Amino acid sequence: MDSKKLSQWGEWCVCFLNPLLLLLAIYSEASKSNTILLWFGKLHPLVLHFPIVLGIAIVIYLVFFQNNKLAESTEKLVLVGNALMASMVALLGLFLSKQDAYDTDTLNLHKWGGLSIALISWGLIYLKNIATSIQKIIALTYLLVLLFFTHQGAILTHGENALSIPSPEVKLAEEVKTVDSSLTVYEKAIAPILAQKCVSCHGPDKVKGQLQLQSPELIIKGGKNGSILNGIQNEEAQILQRIHLPNTDEKHMPPIDKLQLTLEELTLLNKWVKAGGNFTKKISELAKTDSLAILAMAYKAPTKGSGDNGNNAPDLKQYNSNYLTVNYLFSGSEEIAVNFFQGSFYKIEQLKNLEKIKDKIVSLNMQGMPITKEDLAIILQFTKLKKLNLNYTKLTLNDLQPLKTITSLKNLSICGMDVNQSTLAKFLEKAPFTEINIWTNYSSEKEFQQLMAINKKVKIIIGDNLDAEIIKLTSPIIDQDSSIIVTSLDVVVKHFLKGTVVRYTTDGSDPDSLTSPIYTKKLRFTKNTILKTKAFKPGWFSSDMVQKTFYKSEIHPDTIYFVTNPDKKYPGTGAKTLIDYELGEQNFSNGKWLAYRDTTMKFVIGFKQARPLQEAHFNAFVDNGSYIFPILSIMIEGSNDGKEFKKLNEARFPSLKETDVVRENKSFSCSIPAGPAYKYYRFTLLNLKKLPTWHPGKGTPGWIFVDELFLN
């Protein structure tokens, strides 16, 4: 289309755009940013050059070429083109400003400036009817406006010194060569933090907010908002406010798209400011336990390139894993200790990786690791090794011969390795060790002496020769808590030591190592049984005998009631406790026991029809430490009417001796001689009324604890 149509269209666009621009600019706070628009905004720096160049050209034209004017239509095209581009650029600029990363004041200036450029460019289209001298003035004004406000844009991106002559770079202190505590806290820790994280925008190159932070004077001088240390008294120093804001806050420093402060740096700045923001206080002047001093000492200013830190010792983090610990022996040491764990996760690459620090490793623990000669070859490179643990590795003594070349190796452990007199002798010759742990039973003292003589410098630590000593086995464990057989009861007998033979009897005789049956699988009992067990193993004394009685409760009374009530603290579940088939446990306060102390235990059982009884067994608890003594005596009486009782039998039981230390269930039985059957039976259980003089509770009554009655 021809230029007239073009300029017409352009003019209409400009007339539309500029009011829109004004509207957007005025209400820009209200509008939300949109990702697409933001992206378009990024084109602003690209296209802004066109209207600037064109604008300058127009100004030159208007000022100097009034006499050589172009054709009207061409002139109009250029003017329209300029205005159109200026408004486009301004629009894109508006989009870009939503990105939030620019200094607000300069941004505002530039924004409105850019808008006025667009508006003036719009106005220029209609300039032709004005007097030439006024045109020139307008043109020059336009130029000034153009240059000034676009320069603001340059400041936004390049800082205050966008146009100034580049000054020599302010060299910040070189990385501190030694950890010198005569440094001030500021020099050691604060200045490097500011240098790395802040000075790029608040320094000699860029002075955002007119704030520079590269030297104490400048920090104190401050910037647009005063010194960052202002407000230090009320703990609201500006710098603290800014660095602690949530990352999403626009005032958060450093800005979110720049490198953030680490926790360590935050802590350091925090503490330094709170302590007064002192630039001259030396680390050594602080108390040794002052966290600021500790942190400042430990702080390593990051340097370019190598991962080395301030005190010339490489960071060991890269060598550590879940199954490998690599640490300096202590803070400030250069010597390293290495520990391997969990053989199933061992990888030779981890050992190979340690070659980088091979000259610093002094202690190596490879106990139980599946290593071969290949791994040993790597270990041989650790020429400063002092202590080496190879317990339970599959190497042989021959493989280890090259270890003797490590002259610093003083302590070697090779437990579990196959050794004999001759291999050991060869190994000990000219060995640099002072101590070697081999843990082999030596049957001959003479052989041991011979070995010692080979290399007098080496202390050989061997195991105990325990073969000669015979120890008694522990008793078998009868794994069945209940003593009551309802219909049948399965009993398991255990012994922890492998290879032990457990023999048992059920006929009341003691188990014999030759004739008694051997326990192989669980036993099943259906009637009253006394189980006796004993453990045997060659090379060991036989164990003590362990026995347990199992009762079949065949007879269940129809009624049961107390004559005297149990102690208030131990009422159990009433008289039923005695016939509920539930045994109380060692924790006698668990509610399953009946206890008597101040009154004598008396209760009656009844049957609907008279029947004879042969035996009564009681399950009781004895614990001398808790003042619970054995039942002193059981008396059984019979009656047919429940009122008149005839004594049937009485059984007495021995009390505890002074030296007894017991805490266990015990059963007490009383038999009833053959005789007439009764409907009712009364039981009287006596407790010790006065504890013996040797007992701490002497003179006071002892307890009896009963929980179950068995009748046959």
Added chain:
Amino acid sequence: MNEFLEHGLNQNRRKFLSKLSLGIGGLALGSLMVPGIFDASNEEDLFANVLPHFAPKAKRVIYLFQNGAPSQLDLYDYKPMLQKMHGEELPASIRNGQRLTGMTADQAKFPLAGTKFNFAQHGANGGWFSESIPHIASMSDELCIIRSMYTEAINHDPALTFFQTGAQVGNRPSMGSWVSYGLGSENKNLPAFCVLLSKGKGNGQGVYSKLWNNGFLDSIHQGVQFSSGEEPVKYLTDPEFIDRGDKRKILDEIASLNQEAYNNIGDPEIVTKIQQYELAYRMQMAVPEITSLQNEPESIVKMYGPDCLAPGTYAANCLLARKLSENGVRFVQLYHQGWDSHGNLPAEIVGQCKDVDRPSAALIKDLKQRGLLDETLVIWGGEFGRTNYCQGALSKDNYGRDHHPRAFTIWMAGGGVKPGVFGETDDFGYNINSLPVHVHDFHATVMHLMGVDHEKFTFKHQGRRYRLTDVAGKVVNEIIS
């Protein structure tokens, strides 16, 4: 605007506190699996170069704590004067008006009770040992016996708390927690601090979790109490239908949910929980090998005594302690209850010694054989001692002893201590004559052996700095080799 600023500041202050209390050792765990938790490497660097302060002699500790207070006069401190004056009243010049404990304060008389047991000297340093502890006696050349321990506490709870946490009041971190906080665990697959309990038949006093509590340190430093049953650590194996890869994924998901919660709430316990799940996951691999005592060779079983295979016994705990320690657990603590013989002492102490004598000696022997004794510190002792006068009725063969905090005996072995006998009590075993060692001094010395300056190793809480030795304690250089 100010409120938001305040909230922002608070949020981060809380984060500082929580992350710093997680401590040096704690940082090593867990951060591998959940990368975002701690910012990059800087937090470890924060403390990585600060502890140990100097070269440690002991890398690990096994503390055999005899709960209830074993009677030093019947085990280690031989006082023939008491036998000579058996039944006579305690001279006033000896007691010198010092206070009595609540239980014997009402006694009219204080008859001296000589020990019923025969004593003999053993080893190069001539330490005296009772006939009830022959095995410990045979290890005399390794033992550093301190006869001049003293404390202020006269009853069990405050005394136990004092020994374990450095103060008679509660709520302070225990020794093991401090060690875990400062040094961490050598083996990342096991906790840094483990606790094993056993009971003897003698008169027992309780133990409770306050004694291995983390106090105000992060709860990841709490002592991990192993169960006394057949399964020291329960639920080690995954259920049938879950394989390890699935478990890993489940844990990762849970960790990221927890991480979100932590970002929102900032509760440091959440971080602990994440780390504990990680530790449990790794323990599944590491623990079964350690707790399977059945695979120990017979010579080991003989050395510790066959009881060592029965779970829950002192012998089994000693064996387990050795296995934990050689696998990198920093602090293993055993408690054996039943030493509180107020009455019937001769009978009770024989039973207790039977439980304890063989395994304690075996532990030292075992460590020595493996070349681990010089870097493992073994400690044996109770919370105070017992009186030289009898509590209750005195007979020719039987007596009881009350609590005596003023002088008692503990011994240490390995880990940089000098074997020998240190400290002397008077002829009546009542007062200390030389080298008094207070609980604080004991703590200071143990810390020193682990390469930690007890005065520098502090934690700030509620406005002031705390340390294990509180405001006291001097390193006892005489016992350090």
